[in-house]
Amino acid sequence: MSKRDYYEVLGVSKSASAEEIKKAYRKVAMQFHPDRNPGDKAAEDKFKEAAEAYEILSDTDKRAQYDRFGHAGVSGNGRGFGGGGMNMDDIFSQFGDVFGEDLFGSFFGGGRSNRQGQRARGVRGSNLRVKLKLSYEEIAKGVTKNIKVKKYVSCTTCGGSGAKDKGSVQTCGTCQGSGQVRRVQNTFLGQMQTVTTCPTCNGEGTTITAKCGSCKGEGRVYAEETITIDVPAGVQAGMQLSVSGKGNAGERGGTAGDLIVLIEEEAHKELHREGLNVAYDLYISFTDAVFGTSLEVPTIDGRAKIKIPPGTQGGKIFRLKGKGFPNVHSHYEKGDQLIQVNVWTPQQLSEEEKELLEKLSDAPNLKPQPEKAEKGFFDKIRDLFS
Ligand SMILES: [Zn+2]
Numbered sequence: 001m002s003k004r005d006y007y008e009v010l011g012v013s014k015s016a017s018a019e020e021i022k023k024a025y026r027k028v029a030m031q032f033h034p035d036r037n038p039g040d041k042a043a044e045d046k047f048k049e050a051a052e053a054y055e056i057l058s059d060t061d062k063r064a065q066y067d068r069f070g071h072a073g074v075s076g077n078g079r080g081f082g083g084g085g086m087n088m089d090d091i092f093s094q095f096g097d098v099f100g101e102d103l104f105g106s107f108f109g110g111g112r113s114n115r116q117g118q119r120a121r122g123v124r125g126s127n128l129r130v131k132l133k134l135s136y137e138e139i140a141k142g143v144t145k146n147i148k149v150k151k152y153v154s155c156t157t158c159g160g161s162g163a164k165d166k167g168s169v170q171t172c173g174t175c176q177g178s179g180q181v182r183r184v185q186n187t188f189l190g191q192m193q194t195v196t197t198c199p200t201c202n203g204e205g206t207t208i209t210a211k212c213g214s215c216k217g218e219g220r221v222y223a224e225e226t227i228t229i230d231v232p233a234g235v236q237a238g239m240q241l242s243v244s245g246k247g248n249a250g251e252r253g254g255t256a257g258d259l260i261v262l263i264e265e266e267a268h269k270e271l272h273r274e275g276l277n278v279a280y281d282l283y284i285s286f287t288d289a290v291f292g293t294s295l296e297v298p299t300i301d302g303r304a305k306i307k308i309p310p311g312t313q314g315g316k317i318f319r320l321k322g323k324g325f326p327n328v329h330s331h332y333e334k335g336d337q338l339i340q341v342n343v344w345t346p347q348q349l350s351e352e353e354k355e356l357l358e359k360l361s362d363a364p365n366l367k368p369q370p371e372k373a374e375k376g377f378f379d380k381i382r383d384l385f386s
């Protein structure tokens with residue numbers, strides 16, 4: 001049988017670029033790959049033919065030889081296909097180039113990484129997600145929480161094995177306990193060996209002849225468990241803590257998943273968190289603003305006394321250093337509490353109050369004199385961010 005033209009095999013023109021050739025080969029190889037056409041001799045031949053065409057046309061020198069002399073120019077050239085001189089690594093490197101590593105894996109049913117695969121014990125349990133709402137006080141100091149969760153736990157009757165007793169665990173007959181089976185395939189390269197997970201035991205290496213009655217062979221049961229979570233100080237809403245091995249138990253002794261704790265913040269009645277800082281809106285009366293006073297404000301750690309000096313303007317911000325939240329990543333860094341002063345303007349007045357205030361309305365010292373105030377708004381903002 002005479003050989004088909006290589007360009008024709010890949011369905012490209014004689015002037016096709018290297019990229020066009022690669023693309024065309026990828027398409028043909030995917031279509032006729034033996035894994036996709038098991039037992040189809042015609043497809044295998046087409047696959048082989050395409051690989052050979054690509055081997056020549058993807059190489060500038062060989063392509064030039066072929067263009068000048070046809071098949072005669074490249075027969076017996078290099079690692080020819082007819083003699084089976086190409087080893088596995090050559091093929092892998094060729095496919096790696098053509099398909100990229102991602103496709104490579106799926107193409108060969110798991111790829112090379114599975115070859116060194118170890119016998120798995122059971123099936124890993126899934127991660128479990130819970131939400132945990134914390135108050136500002138708890139976040140400020142860190143807290144240990146005990147929470148009840150419903151989840152899969154290891155079966156105590158069988159110790160997680162899923163077997164009725166020791167005698168009902170047997171070495172898997174299909175894989176002789178290795179958890180893997182070798183599959184030999186005839187391809188254009190000759191015989192190709194692939195190693196896959198044993199379908200009989202799912203890679204566990206053992207099979208169970210009699211199942212545990214409590215868990216019906218699963219090795220785990222659904223139950224409630226109390227889990228202790230140590231929450232470090234300074235966490236924030238949206239953060240996730242991961243508690244290793246506290247998720248769902250695996251099947252038949254498989255590793256447990258993780259418990260993922262999503263942090264939420266309970267709204268505070270008076271305080272408002274802004275990153276590491278805590279904001280508080282303080283309302284004082286006009287007379288307190290004029291004469292000054294001392295009063296208590298709430299903080300995330302009890303209450304604190306502050307002094308309002310005489311002549312305090314509305315909008316003034318007092319800073320309580322270190323009264324904010326700690327940085328979860330550094331024990332030494334702490335935010336501040338920012339207290340913004342609001343001077344309360346009365347909204348209802350008695351006749352007597354009205355009279356008193358009206359008497360004051362023309363008093364010279366009640367006229368705003370912002371240039372005499374200690375600092376303007378922009379200076380204060382600058383202070384805050386300095
Ligand atoms: Zn059991």
Ligand SMILES: [Zn+2]
Nearest residue numbers: 172175198201
């Ligand atoms: Zn097996």
